[in-house]
Amino acid sequence: MKKILIANRGEIAVRVIRACRDMGIATAAVYSECDRAALHVRLADEAWPVGPSAPRESYLRIDAIIDAAKKAGADAVHPGYGFLAENEDFAAACRDAGLTFIGPSPEAIALMGSKTAARQAAIKAGVPVVPGTEEPLGDRESDAEVQKVAERVGYPLMLKAVAGGGGKGMRMVASPADLASALRAARSEAQSAFGDGAVYLERRIMSPRHIEVQLLGDHHGTVLPFVERECSIQRRHQKVVEESPSLAVSPELRRRMTAAAASVAKAVGYTNAGTIEFLLDERGSFYFLEMNTRLQVEHPITEMVTGVDLVQWQIRIARGERLDLDPEALLTPKAHAIECRIYAEDPDNGFLPSPGRIQGLRVPHGPGVRDDSGAYEGGDVPIFYDPMISKLITWGDTREHAMQRMRRALAEYQVRGIRTTIPFFQWLLEDADFKAARFDTGFIDRKLGKDPAGHGEPPRAPMQAIDATHEDLAAIAAAVHLFTKPIMNGVAAPAASRWRDAGRTEALR
Amino acid sequence: MIFEVAIGNRVRTVGIVRKGAMLHVDLDGRPHIVDARRVNDSMVSMLVQLDGARATSRSVDAAFAAQPTAGDFDVHLDGLTIPVQIRPAGSVGRQKKDGPASPPAGPQRVVAPMPGKVVRVLVKAGDLVRARQGLVVVEAMKMENELRAARDGRVRDVAAAEGQSVDAGALLLIVE
Numbered sequence: 194m195k196k197i198l199i200a201n202r203g204e205i206a207v208r209v210i211r212a213c214r215d216m217g218i219a220t221a222a223v224y225s226e227c228d229r230a231a232l233h234v235r236l237a238d239e240a241w242p243v244g245p246s247a248p249r250e251s252y253l254r255i256d257a258i259i260d261a262a263k264k265a266g267a268d269a270v271h272p273g274y275g276f277l278a279e280n281e282d283f284a285a286a287c288r289d290a291g292l293t294f295i296g297p298s299p300e301a302i303a304l305m306g307s308k309t310a311a312r313q314a315a316i317k318a319g320v321p322v323v324p325g326t327e328e329p330l331g332d333r334e335s336d337a338e339v340q341k342v343a344e345r346v347g348y349p350l351m352l353k354a355v356a357g358g359g360g361k362g363m364r365m366v367a368s369p370a371d372l373a374s375a376l377r378a379a380r381s382e383a384q385s386a387f388g389d390g391a392v393y394l395e396r397r398i399m400s401p402r403h404i405e406v407q408l409l410g411d412h413h414g415t416v417l418p419f420v421e422r423e424c425s426i427q428r429r430h431q432k433v434v435e436e437s438p439s440l441a442v443s444p445e446l447r448r449r450m451t452a453a454a455a456s457v458a459k460a461v462g463y464t465n466a467g468t469i470e471f472l473l474d475e476r477g478s479f480y481f482l483e484m485n486t487r488l489q490v491e492h493p494i495t496e497m498v499t500g501v502d503l504v505q506w507q508i509r510i511a512r513g514e515r516l517d518l519d520p521e522a523l524l525t526p527k528a529h530a531i532e533c534r535i536y537a538e539d540p541d542n543g544f545l546p547s548p549g550r551i552q553g554l555r556v557p558h559g560p561g562v563r564d565d566s567g568a569y570e571g572g573d574v575p576i577f578y579d580p581m582i583s584k585l586i587t588w589g590d591t592r593e594h595a596m597q598r599m600r601r602a603l604a605e606y607q608v609r610g611i612r613t614t615i616p617f618f619q620w621l622l623e624d625a626d627f628k629a630a631r632f633d634t635g636f637i638d639r640k641l642g643k644d645p646a647g648h649g650e651p652p653r654a655p656m657q658a659i660d661a662t663h664e665d666l667a668a669i670a671a672a673v674h675l676f677t678k679p680i681m682n683g684v685a686a687p688a689a690s691r692w693r694d695a696g697r698t699e700a701l702r
Numbered sequence: 703m704i705f706e707v708a709i710g711n712r713v714r715t716v717g718i719v720r721k722g723a724m725l726h727v728d729l730d731g732r733p734h735i736v737d738a739r740r741v742n743d744s745m746v747s748m749l750v751q752l753d754g755a756r757a758t759s760r761s762v763d764a765a766f767a768a769q770p771t772a773g774d775f776d777v778h779l780d781g782l783t784i785p786v787q788i789r790p791a792g793s794v795g796r797q798k799k800d801g802p803a804s805p806p807a808g809p810q811r812v813v814a815p816m817p818g819k820v821v822r823v824l825v826k827a828g829d830l831v832r833a834r835q836g837l838v839v840v841e842a843m844k845m846e847n848e849l850r851a852a853r854d855g856r857v858r859d860v861a862a863a864e865g866q867s868v869d870a871g872a873l874l875l876i877v878e
Contacts, residue, residue, distance in 0.1 A: 552767045553744050604781030609744070609767035612783070619781065657782055665714070666750065667777040667784040668707040669727050670764035672716040673738045674746055674775070675788060676703055676725070 201273030203567035206233035212504035221265035225251035269293035278487040315481035318460040325395035354383030355391040360430025401472040406454035418451035435491040440630040494530035530588035540617035552610030557602035620656035704791035790815030809878035
């Protein structure tokens, strides 16, 4: 493998470029119109345009990306996450074009991409799944038939899209009376989001934690699981903070969960990096939820607690190398790690997107801090893509140590010109329940006081704790800034001539 | 040089004069001494002696991001992002200030709050003016700042001319 084309953008494209550099492999980037000056383009050895800014016309264009790989003379393609990473047609197109797809086989992507097929695979492997329907409920199933199935599953239950993800096509149903309308809503949402209206039913697990297990599988039959990740801190079904290990998982439970994850992957002949997601209930029972057939956003926390470079191993596995890692070491955390996903959103304004130019950037450094970012000073956050601009990861000997470092790093982190979710994380890190690791997947939505029916968020105190002294200092700073700004130093010719021009305009009136 | 700084619902008045290497800052009547060093165009390192007390030096690393409206900034310090609106004194709506501002006694000397250009002179000598009526508009750093009458009176000694460049503190006119 001499040159890898990275079929992605943003921080994950930068992350993959770094892994390639570490291994002496050349890199080819792809970019859309608005990403011409993006960091991944600037850092890559070469870069190829793939179309206009809208994802559908560029980063989701299989033909354009295969074409770029051919022009670049790449011999492999890394899909990152999102975009085409879990698209079996893309993996197959790479294979057909003689390119190594750095990920699982198209067959594995297709199998685990169907939630009902994945559940059946888990059941065959002897892994518990959330009680529910094994067969998809298509449009032909009448409400009465679904009602019958629902009685068997038991209320409250969850309606989920078979092709789903990201919380779309998902509805909680509390009682039989709500079923018909929830079914209609979930089917139409699934149809428009995934082009497939099929849904299935699952019993609702009360107060679950979201725990997931990272896996690597090579082409020689070895599958190795890693220490679990705790991903219960979610906002509207999207993870925002992850940590590893989980305080809710004992060494004994870890052994059972990781063994279960590995057996599901082995049962489907899985290769490369993947993640098995579980729900963990209050009694310590766990249930298979789904498998992600790609590198995860939150992979760095696993890297920091095990010392394994997952992206490098993805490449080595794709080259046919054997996984010669010590399985015991992968299940023994050497540290505690936390990740905060920094979004270009204003947390004090209903998490409104805040795209625009980054006027200034100060990135935290020092012991126990890692910043995986696609941002730079003077760079733009475009409106077309996911608003995540970076991932801040800290680690330490204990959870408290990692959290204290996260507080320090967040205070050092300055993203000027746009608003980010940094104040949200500062607020979260002071929360007593978060500090005590008392949470489940509904934690953030409850803390933000979100209406369970999903009707927006009521007004609430600002997340930033700005006291009178900080306001005083900000007032002094602003005044000192203007007072000392070097605009009148004689050399400030532009300003002077602007006045002169204004004077002339005035005279002509 | 005097600024009015609005943060949230409160307006603070900040006066700054340079004395040797130090800036003497008056914040709503409380004196502070600031050793300010510019790090670059958008960052200032300040060592602040709050209330002028040498014993309480505080290092404040401040960075600024200009917002679309002239005079609006995000001030970044201590891990916080604090939106401020700053204007030379006299141009922020007085109704925002806490409590009624009592007009000073004697003639009002209207001076340029910062170096800039006189864009418009709205009155002429002998005019009767009412409190808060606009007198002169001075432009600097793309900001137009209307200087207003502190109270009712008659305009005397108009020293400002439209198009004229002025230094901070230059006398523009007097209202008595």
